[in-house]
Amino acid sequence: MAAVQFLFQRRKRKLNEMNEVAFKTKDVTLLEILDRVLDKGVIISGDVVISVADVDLIYLGLKVMLSSVETMERLRGAPIEGPMQEPT
Amino acid sequence: MADQELVYLYCVSTRKPGRRQLNGIDIEIYSVSFQDMHAVVSKVSPEEFSEDNLKRKLGDMKWLEEKALQHEKVIEEIMKQGTVIPFKFGTIFQSDQNLENMLRDNEGNFRDIITDLEGRDEWGIKVYCDIKKFKLALEKEDEKIREIEQEITSTSKGKAYFLEKKKQEILNKVLDEKISECTQDTFNRLRTSSADAKINKLLPQEVTQKEGKMVLNAAFLIEKNRIREFDDILKYLRGEHGRKGLEFDWTGPWPPYNFCSKEEKGS
Numbered sequence: 209m210a211a212v213q214f215l216f217q218r219r220k221r222k223l224n225e226m227n228e229v230a231f232k233t234k235d236v237t238l239l240e241i242l243d244r245v246l247d248k249g250v251i252i253s254g255d256v257v258i259s260v261a262d263v264d265l266i267y268l269g270l271k272v273m274l275s276s277v278e279t280m281e282r283l284r285g286a287p288i289e290g291p292m293q294e295p296t
Numbered sequence: 297m298a299d300q301e302l303v304y305l306y307c308v309s310t311r312k313p314g315r316r317q318l319n320g321i322d323i324e325i326y327s328v329s330f331q332d333m334h335a336v337v338s339k340v341s342p343e344e345f346s347e348d349n350l351k352r353k354l355g356d357m358k359w360l361e362e363k364a365l366q367h368e369k370v371i372e373e374i375m376k377q378g379t380v381i382p383f384k385f386g387t388i389f390q391s392d393q394n395l396e397n398m399l400r401d402n403e404g405n406f407r408d409i410i411t412d413l414e415g416r417d418e419w420g421i422k423v424y425c426d427i428k429k430f431k432l433a434l435e436k437e438d439e440k441i442r443e444i445e446q447e448i449t450s451t452s453k454g455k456a457y458f459l460e461k462k463k464q465e466i467l468n469k470v471l472d473e474k475i476s477e478c479t480q481d482t483f484n485r486l487r488t489s490s491a492d493a494k495i496n497k498l499l500p501q502e503v504t505q506k507e508g509k510m511v512l513n514a515a516f517l518i519e520k521n522r523i524r525e526f527d528d529i530l531k532y533l534r535g536e537h538g539r540k541g542l543e544f545d546w547t548g549p550w551p552p553y554n555f556c557s558k559e560e561k562g563s
Binding site: 249257 | 354368388426503551556
C-alpha cells in the first residue's frame, strides 16, 4: 500500500538493542499512528460531530484491524450497540 | 442532504502552505487563515464525511486505516515547514467561514499552544514486559526469593513443596511492584530531559499484537536540539531493564498530538 511505503521512508525510526536505526514493521507503525490520530490532537466540535458511540466503534475497529481475519469475521457479525449518551 | 463539499481540518500551522497536491498523497490541500494562524484543510465529499456516512464508514477498517494514514501524512508534510497543532481525526466543517470562526474563537488558546510547541517534537515510548523472563530475573535477584530457594534445596520433599508454593505467592505479589519500579524509573529519566510528558492508557495485547504485556505508554515533548540526550537514556534503560524482559519501543519525531491541550499537562 502506497501509504505504508511512504511511512517506511519517513525519518521516524525505532532504535533497537544495538542502537542501530531499524525501520518499524507495518503493524507497529500503524498502531502508533492510530493511537495518536484517533484519540489525540485538538478535540474541537466541528460541524460534523462524532458521538461517543462512534468512538467506541473506532476502538472496536482498532482491535479488529490488528486481530486475525477470523476474529474480524466474527466481530463484523456482532450487533452494534444502541445509542449512548452524547458527551457534554 | 447537502451536496456541498465539506472542509476537513488536519492541523493549524504557523506557516501558510500554498494550495497544492502533496507529494505522494492524493489530496489537494489549501489553507484557511486567521491572522498568522493557518488551518490546513482539504475538501472532502459528504458521501464519506457527512455525519451519517462517517458513522457508517468508521466501521470499515480498510477505509479508516487509509484515512487515518492520510491524516498523519498531511500533518507530517506541513510539519517540515513550521510548528503545527495537529487535530484529531474527523474534525470537519460545513464551510471555510465556519472554520475561520472557530479559529477566531480559539485564537488565544491556539497561540498559547503554539508557544509551548515551538522548537519541540513529540517522541513516544511503549514498554512491553515478558512476564516469564521478568519472573526469572526476579528469582535470581530478589533476596527473599533466593533465601527460600536455598531452603528448598536443603530441606525435605514435603517441606519443599510448601516452600515452592510460598515462593510463587511472593513472586506474584512483588511482580507488579517490581515492574512498577522499572516503569517509574523509565518515565522519570525520560521526563527529566523533556519539556513536558504525558502518560497514556495501556493497550491490550490483541491490539498491540506483541508477546509482551504493555506496561508503559507515554509521550514526551522534547527540545529538538536535545534529542541526542535520549539515545543515552534509552541505552541505559535497555541495559538496566532489558535483561529483565522489558522491551522499549522509542519512536519519533511525531506531530505533537499529545500536547495540544492546555488542561492536560503531564506531571
